[in-house]
Amino acid sequence: MSDDHSPFLAAAGGRRTTHTPVWFMRQAGRSLPEYRAVRGEGSILDAIKQPDLAAEITLQPVRRYGVDAAVLYSDIVVPAHAVGFGIDVAPGTGPVAAEPLRHRADLERLRPLHEDDITYVAKTVERVVGELDPSVPVLAFAGAPFTVGSYLVEGRPSRTYTHTKALLHTDEALWHDVMERLAGMAVTFIDVQLRHGARAFQLFDSWAGALSRADYERYVLPHSSRVFAELAARHPDVPGIHFGIGCDHLLEAMVAAGPRIIGLDWRTPIATARQRLGADTVVQGNLDPALVLAGADVALAGAERVLADNARHPGHVFNLGHGVDPASDPGVLQAVVDLVHERTSA
Numbered sequence: 001m002s003d004d005h006s007p008f009l010a011a012a013g014g015r016r017t018t019h020t021p022v023w024f025m026r027q028a029g030r031s032l033p034e035y036r037a038v039r040g041e042g043s044i045l046d047a048i049k050q051p052d053l054a055a056e057i058t059l060q061p062v063r064r065y066g067v068d069a070a071v072l073y074s075d076i077v078v079p080a081h082a083v084g085f086g087i088d089v090a091p092g093t094g095p096v097a098a099e100p101l102r103h104r105a106d107l108e109r110l111r112p113l114h115e116d117d118i119t120y121v122a123k124t125v126e127r128v129v130g131e132l133d134p135s136v137p138v139l140a141f142a143g144a145p146f147t148v149g150s151y152l153v154e155g156r157p158s159r160t161y162t163h164t165k166a167l168l169h170t171d172e173a174l175w176h177d178v179m180e181r182l183a184g185m186a187v188t189f190i191d192v193q194l195r196h197g198a199r200a201f202q203l204f205d206s207w208a209g210a211l212s213r214a215d216y217e218r219y220v221l222p223h224s225s226r227v228f229a230e231l232a233a234r235h236p237d238v239p240g241i242h243f244g245i246g247c248d249h250l251l252e253a254m255v256a257a258g259p260r261i262i263g264l265d266w267r268t269p270i271a272t273a274r275q276r277l278g279a280d281t282v283v284q285g286n287l288d289p290a291l292v293l294a295g296a297d298v299a300l301a302g303a304e305r306v307l308a309d310n311a312r313h314p315g316h317v318f319n320l321g322h323g324v325d326p327a328s329d330p331g332v333l334q335a336v337v338d339l340v341h342e343r344t345s346a
Contacts, residue, residue: 006135008069012200012239012261014282014315020307020344021068022337023139024061025202025243026323032330034060044089045081048074049120055127062136064330065337069139069200070128072193074121076143076204077151079185082117085109085152093156100155102163104174110152113185115192122196129197137200140193144205144244145182145223152178161210168219179223187230194235202241202263203227205254209246216250221257228258241284245322251276266321270309282315287336289320292328296335303336307343 010017030036035057039047048054057073077095080087086109087097101110115122128138150164151157158164168175190201205224208216228240242254243263255262255277264273264285274281291302303318310316318340324333 006068006137006199008137008317009199009239011315011317012282014280016314018345019341020310020316020318022065022318022340023067023069023071024065024320024324024333025071030326031324031328031333032060032064034064043091044075045078048078048124051120051123051127054120054124055131058124058128058138059131062132065334066341067136067337069137070132071139071141071202072121072125072128072198074124074141076141076148076206078118078121079113079142079189080110080148080152080182083109083111083113083185087152095151095157097152097155100163101149101152101178102167104171104177107174107177107181110178110181110185112181113188115188118189118192121189122192125193125196125198138193138198140190140198140201142186142189142201142203142227144203144208144220144227144242145179145186146208146211146220147204147206147244148182148186149178150207150210161207165211165215168215172219175219176223179220180226183223183226186227190227190231191234194231194238200239200241201231202243203259205242205244205247208244208250208254209248211250213249213253217253221253224254224257232258239282241317243284255281261315261317263319264321270306270313270316271311274313280315282317283310284317284319286319286321289322289325289328292320292332292336293325295329296332299332299336300339303339304343307340312344 007017007021011021054073058070062070077087090096153164239260241261241263242259245265248268261282261284266286266288270283287302287306292299
């Protein structure tokens, strides 16, 4: 079918459509009672390895909210886990590596990713595509090299990135070797999802905002650019989104990496982003997730401000400025989706 029959794909191309499309980062999880009913115990990585379960969880928010895209139920550390690096996702903590990557010998645990390592991901995408209306695309995603690398080097979530910054400044050759391997894994991971039916993707560089502009451009940008370039060569018609947290100072550099869409957190106004990046820039964002926790009135007022900030520009994908908080009320999220669809209907 034509991309213009998909509100998400039309907006991704900067074209007018029936309404502003909506999806939520981390939408497939934690705030939905139907998710908790089927998720089970243990690591998210175990659930991801079950295609029927992962497909059901991916579809739940589409059924519940009527969002315009389905983001695959997966995790940014799936590739590193799949190749046997030794990383898991600890409930309540996040990615944890018992033996962090601190020395060149640790690269041996970060071999290239092959499609055979992630057959369960391919099967999940196929199941989801088979269930969805063709106007609702599946979004592939991967973690960007820096963000995944920070988990491998730190060994757990960090607020200071002490070991990561030490490595890139004290052993630049090793740092770039790590980034090259992770960039290759991200390309393979997204490529598999696209070849099995996904029609767009997002590269999450969630923690790139911890870097200065100079450090980002030297140590990160070449590798993120490689991901977008290789995927564009393999899938020239597929739009890619680049997203990070606290990245206002990096916007120009992140756009230079090659995405068609730049994701904004709640700190950067949409109008300001377009003044800096160009009037035709397609943006995703950017309601503060905390406003959802404050109740429907506050969330809806915030959504109205985001729509006003966008000023009916056709190149807008509505989203939160980060992931859905697990304490969010599904009723508030439903009200946000309904409001965006109603206010922007052609």
